[in-house]
C-alpha cells in the first residue's frame with residue numbers, strides 16, 4: 001500500500017538534520033597535507049609578525065632626528081658605518097650622523113627609526129645625502145604590525161586555504177589539528193543502470209548519479225567508497241547497505257526512495273531499525289529526499305532523478321557532512337542577482353533552479369540553465385548556481401531580484417539563510 005508522506009518545510013528538515021549531526025572529531029595533519037582541511041584548532045600567533053622592526057626597502061637605516069632640517073637646498077650627509085643583509089643582525093647602535101646600508105627584510109639597528117630608500121639618497125664616496133627630513137618610523141615595517149603575539153588569526157572551523165597554510169608555516173605549525181574527514185559509502189539503486197563503460201541497451205541508462213555524488217563529495221574534500229549497484233532486490237540491497245554502514249561513517253544512496261514497486265529504501269530503513277528524520281520535503285526538485293539515522297550514522301536517500309539528486313546533496317548532505325567536520329560555514333554561499341528572463345512557473349514549494357550566475361557586468365545576473373525537470377542532467381552540467389524561489393510564489397519576471405546559491409565556490413557574500 002502506498003504510504004502517504006507528510007512533507008516538511010526545507011527549514012524544518014534542515015534543523016532536524018543538523019540537530020542529529022555527531023560531534024566533530026579531530027586528527028593531526030602534517031602542514032604539507034593540511035591544504036583543503038578544516039581547522040580543528042585556532043591559528044594563534046606565537047610571536048609578533050614581523051618579529052623585529054625591519055626595512056621594507058633597500059636603502060640606509062638612520063636616526064630620524066639626524067634628518068631634521070634637511071631640504072632641497074639644505075642637504076644633510078650621513079656616514080655609512082656598516083651593512084646589514086636580510087638574516088643578519090646589526091653590529092651596534094648608530095652614532096650621530098651615522099647610517100648603515102640595509103637590505104629589504106633586515107632588522108634595524110636598535111636606535112634607528114627610519115629608512116632612506118636607495119632612490120631617496122644621493123650617494124657619494126663614503127656616504128650619502130638626503131634632501132628631505134624623515135619622520136620617526138618612516139619606511140619601517142614595525143614589529144607586530146602584521147600580527148601580535150597571542151592574537152587568534154583564524155578561528156577553528158575554517159577551511160585551510162593557501163593563505164592559512166602560509167600563516168601556519170609562519171608560526172611553526174609543522175602539524176595542525178584538523179577535522180577528521182568522514183568516510184562516505186556510495187550506492188546507486190536501479191535495475192536500469194549500466195556502468196560507464198557499458199554500451200547502451202534497451203530500457204537502460206548509464207549511472208550518472210554515482211560518479212556525480214563522488215565528485216560533489218570530492219569538491220568538499222571528502223573521500224567516498226563506492227559500493228556499486230544495488231539491483232532491485234530487497235535482501236541483497238539490505239545486506240549491502242548494512243555492510244556499508246558498518247564500514248563507513250555515512251551512507252548515501254540514490255534512487256529507490258519513492259513509492260514505486262522497486263523503491264526498497266523505506267523497507268531497508270525499517271529492517272535496520274533506522275530512525276527516519278524525514279522522507280518528504282516541500283521542495284522541487286528533491287521532494288523525495290530522505291534522511292535516516294542508524295547508530296549515530298546518517299543514511300541519505302537521495303532521489304534517483306539526477307537534478308533532484310544533485311540538489312538533495314547540496315542542500316542536505318553537504319551541510320551535515322561539513323558540520324560533522326566542525327565547519328563554521330556548512331551552508332552554500334549565498335548572494336542575490338537580477339533574473340534576466342521570465343520564470344513563470346508557479347512555485348507551490350521551494351524551488352531550486354539550476355542556473356547560470358554571472359557578475360561580469362555592473363550587477364550580478366542569473367538565468368535558468370535550461371531544461372528544468374527533476375530528471376534533467378544537462379542543466380546541472382550547464383549550471384554554476386542554484387536559484388532559490390520561495391514556496392508559495394507565483395512566478396518571477398525578468399528584472400526581479402532572486403536568491404542565488406553558489407555551489408563549488410567561496411564567492412558568496414554570506415551563507416544561505418534558510419527562509
Ligand SMILES: Nc1nc2c(c(=O)[nH]1)N[C@H]1C(S)=C(S)[C@@H](COP(=O)(O)OP(=O)(O)OC[C@H]3O[C@@H](n4cnc5c(N)ncnc54)[C@H](O)[C@@H]3O)O[C@H]1N2
Pocket residue numbers: 188189190192193205206207208209210254255256257258259260263285286287288302303304305306308374375
Ligand atoms: N506515484 C508517484 N511517483 C513518483 C513520485 C510520487 O510522489 N508519486 N515522486 C516522483 C519524484 S518527485 C521523484 S524525484 C522520483 C524519485 O524516485 P526515486 O528517488 O525513487 O528514484 P528511482 O525511481 O529509482 O529513479 C528515478 C529516475 O531516475 C533515474 N535514475 C535512477 N538512478 C539513477 C542514476 N544512478 N543515474 C542516472 N539516473 C538514475 C531512473 O532511471 C528514473 O528515471 O519519483 C517520482 N515518482
Ligand code: MOO
Pocket residue numbers: 283284285286287288289303305308374375
Ligand atoms: O523529488 Mo522530485 O525531484 O521533486 O522531482
